Amino acid sequence: MFIIWEGKVDSSNPFIPHLATIQSVTDLTSDVKLFRIELNDPAVQENFDYKPGQFAFVSAFGIGESPFCITSVAHLSEGLEFAIRRVGTVTNSLHELEEGAIVGVRGPYGNNFPLKDYEGKNIFIIGGGIGMAPLRPVINFILGHRDSYGDLLVINGARTPQDLVFAPEFDTWSQSPNAKLELTVDRGDENWTGRVDLVPNVVKEIKPSPENTIAITCGPPIMIRFTLAALKELGFAPRQIVTTLEGNMKCGLGKCARCNVGDKYICKDGPVFNFEQISSLFEEA
Amino acid sequence: MTQIISKSDLITWLNKLAESHVLIGPVNDNAGVTLFRKVSQAEEIAFDFTNTTLSPKEWFFPPTETLFTVERKDGQVELVPAEDVEAKVIFGMRPCDARGIALLDKPFLNEPADTLYQQHRDKTALIGLSCREVLPECFCTSMGTAPDDSSNMDILLTEVADGYIIQVVTEKGAALLAECPEGLLKQSEVTPPALSSAATVPIEGITEIMAENFDNVYWERLADRCLHCNLCAYVCPTCYCFDVRDYNDKGKVERVRTWESCQSSGFTRIAGGYDRRAGKAPHLRQRFYHKLFYFPAEFGSVACVGCGRCVKACPVNVDIREVIMDVHNLGGQSGQQ
Known part of the structure; x- marks a missing residue:
């Protein structure tokens, strides 16, 4: 042998x-x-x-x-x-x-949200539906290191009030110092007194300043598209806007060649990208 | 002086190797298809083959391979790793296919290494065979190899009038040759016959031109005739996309890896139905961008060995050689849609 x-x-x-x-x-x-x-x-x-x-x-x-x-x-x-x-x-x-x-x-x-680099900055979270799942640890991390970050603004949208995923945590989030939570739904119900509007419209209405701010967004592709446009309108530069991509993937190790977006793998080079990086990819993400 | 071995003595040596290893070689089946198959004795090998219908990739990256088995006992779950693979000798590997394996090493052995692939690789020795003729679809010399390239073999044999010239390439190869019964190897002055040259393809500079032409309407036109039959990926020695899924057969649960193709419709579709690469052109474009742009960017070489199998297999004549030439003609001026 x-x-x-x-x-x-x-x-x-x-x-x-x-x-x-x-x-x-x-x-x-x-x-x-x-x-x-x-x-x-x-x-x-x-x-x-x-x-x-x-x-x-x-x-x-x-x-x-x-x-x-x-x-x-x-x-x-x-x-x-x-x-x-x-x-x-x-x-x-x-x-x-x-x-x-x-x-x-x-x-x-995968990589992660570079929260260390965001220290001292205001954080603006824009999440839709189950897209809040990767944003929740960002919110909770920032609230756990409150002094290291500036203002925290969260816009969370969902189809209906019952679809707001992390409702039990809303009080903790909104009552934290220098933190604000804005909820919106596509369709309200008899108990809903909050906003009935699309997430990108709420972004445009609230008009957070891009000054020293990082915007982190995740949600359905259509929401991301219009949120991105709204943020750009407010003066956010592509590198100030961060998202996390989803892909059909089988290994998580950069081997199965399923999740490439152009020459980058979501699993290995991502899933977190800013829009400067995304716009330099060949393929639509 | 070179060492040579006669064909009948080669068979004796291979049969000796078959005593302690699984011997694999090209075998003709009844339907006129030549494939690398296990043989119980060397006499079953088709020594006069040109190239096999499928590459021997399947012996390193099987079409279906169990990653582990899930055993359930008394409410407990145990994951049983795949069994150790057998020690194998593959006889008759062509230089293009050996380069194909060397290219597969790059993604699979990249850290963290795919240990199953690594095991197949470490426990397999390659006895290569130089090509006797250059086929119309061959373009290996443009793709970093040649009909007599020994570089990715353990031993390379080259057929001459009275037997085979033996070239030992690696220590593994030397160990194989040490198992050759005494007296079978002869010294000879013979030199290998000259071959006609393979077709050349302008591969120089392809990645730079690919970089300029992602949005070119060319890919739409090319994809018009593509049937998405996946044959190109099936026969390709360097295609390595895979799927991972569970098989549940009467409670026996296995997680298996299977070949997959970027041409199949659900390749990039995620749960909920969203598909960021919907449509024919983006699918076919992915095939050529992976081979000619992404793989070189990641690993330094084009993911094609010039074996010509996809050229022969494609039912609508999508020909990678033509694509490479066409891309050169597109040049830097991108015909944006």
């Missing part, structure tokens, strides 16, 4: 997830649930460090795995939180699971 092979290499196979247990499942809306998951091996959980903007693959064994942003902040939550909308095969299956169920988790992958 000509091969020197040490064996046991497969224990390091990057496709093998960590086994993890669902600690709690909370209904956030009619189709979004918050899963709190802890990795079964305490040492692995302890070392699972991640930053706002990073993502991980969650497995429903027998169905498949999909990438989800981690919506908790490391060291502020026990384990990992994922806000998952029921929209496809894997998410349907995850929604069937209850506390105590075993899932797989591998990650964290």
